[in-house]
Amino acid sequence: MGLTKLFWQRFATAQQRNIKYLRLLFNEHFVLFLLIAFGGLVLGYRSLLMVPASSDFWQNPWWKFAILAWLVIGLQLGHLVTYFRPADRLFLLGQDHFLMSRYLKQALGISAGFASVWQLIFFASVWPILTAVGFHQIVSLLLVLLFTVMYKIFLLVIERYQLLTTAKQVANDIILKILIPIIILASLFWLPSLVGLGIVLVVVFLVVIVARQLNAQAGQVSAALAWPLAIQQAQSHEQAVLHFYALFAEVPQQAKSIKRRAYLDSVIVWLTPKGAGIQRLYLTQLIRNNEILPLILRLWLVAIIILINVHSAPSWLIAAIAAMTVYLVNFQIYPLFLQTRQVLWTQLVPIGLVDQKKLFNRLLLGFSLLSIVMILAATVTTWSALLAGLAGAILMTIFCYYFYIPRLLKKGQ
């Protein structure tokens, strides 16, 4: 395999993986989620834009603050994607110059392309509001876009520079990623157009100079890659992508992140009977898993917020949201069984597979019941909402406990 093609081969492999997972996503729960969540969002946004531009509604100064915050959030998206792997530190040990001058140049190009698309999406999504709040000149709008795209590329150049062993901190992350963009965007929003243009030009000039210097350092023969940092950065990015897919599809090879949560030890002991080895194992793993537990808590929180806000909606919608909540809770916890089975110890313990499955399903039932309690709390305001939520959640709990989870456990053993 030629080293010159290494990045493109890895890029192609990553895209194949993305296509595979996207196919999974759009075939399963994601479509339903899109229909319910984003469908509502799009409808809400559409009705917002129906308000005439001449209305006082758009004169509220908070609109500009909200757009500014939105664009700064957009700047946080998109990272340097290198596809480095742990074995590279051994197999590419003597290739620092090649990596810095070719491989990372290709990585930067691709990352800049994707990051620019993000900026474009974020900008396009607020374009109608920008126009409504007073940005009538196309030049002013394009200046905002130009700044966000260019500044994002500059942040990526810094990210690449940071992978050098000789790298020094360019500036504090908060200053670089939040304060500077806020100041520049604010000057574009609130100062006269010409002043804004001048500021952007000065910033562009400074950014180009700094970027050229950082580029020159990366291209030097003496440049060496800080491998631990480079690998950690690549792995965090990969895991972030996998976590996104894992929200709605089964994703293998996900790294686990553990948090001790010693304050919950007594809860684990209280909820599991003495001598119940495998039940305690499942519950402990779930409580200390730093991916699944926070995800479940977020799911509950989102469900509560949605249910409180739609208490006057048709009953079928409330029932569907309640059922979806229980379903997603079960779906998110289920991979824990497979992860546990993968540990040889679980296969060796003298507890039959049938019993292991039964006890795991019981744990899921416990979480389904907890979900029902959350749904009850969120729909208690009206009888119809409460009954609809309860019906949806109970039916889904029965479906999961008796049919769905046993089928998954059988399929995945």
Added chain:
Amino acid sequence: MGLKIDNLSGGYAGNNVLKNVTFEVPNGKIVALIGLNGAGKSTTINHVIGQRPPYAGSIVLNNIDISQDPTAFKQQIAYIPEQPILYDELTLEEHLHFMLASHNLDDEQHWQRVLALLAKFRLDNKLHWLPIHFSKGMRQKVMIVAAFMLNAPLLIVDEPFLGLDTLAQKDVVRLMEDQVRQGNGVLLTTHLLGSAASYVDTFVVLKNGQVDFIGSPEELAQKHKLSLANLDDFFDLRQEGQSDGPN
């Protein structure tokens, strides 16, 4: 009584790695499974611990056939794998409680023994540590403690000394000898024949998935015209093709 492996054929993914393997691990004896890489040692162990069903033959431990009652069979074994495997989310103490609970052993009754083992391997002050904080050697020691605390009728040890300091290596040998004195059997794999000769009762030599030799260390040494102290040269002889196998 003890472990009886009779005409075992097996492997993985359709590969027939083992062919009619037959040997025994009597109670109160240490049997070492030896052979070059790929000879079938790990495959044999994987069949004995119930990781893979045999293609043919039987594996019986104290009259319990693994294919008939795998749970009862596993209740009787303790296993130390070559690579330590731990649950990332459990502390050392929780691992040990889990192991005791899964073998239906009473915590209070066995905990003193557990503490003594932990002290022996200098882990007694690390009960609340998560595996992420352990070195490779410490992880291996956790596996050793978890296995020895069960006092199981059959102890299976895959390459017992990998990653261990010399002090811990000696402790493992002493513990294996203790097990034997209590009437338990030990099945181990090792490449360190010279040192194993001092505590092993029987060597089972595997070659290309078949049993090539069964006998005491002295008989093995005699067959290959080696002294016990030079038994490590056994593998050199095999590689040079000077060994007189069954073929």
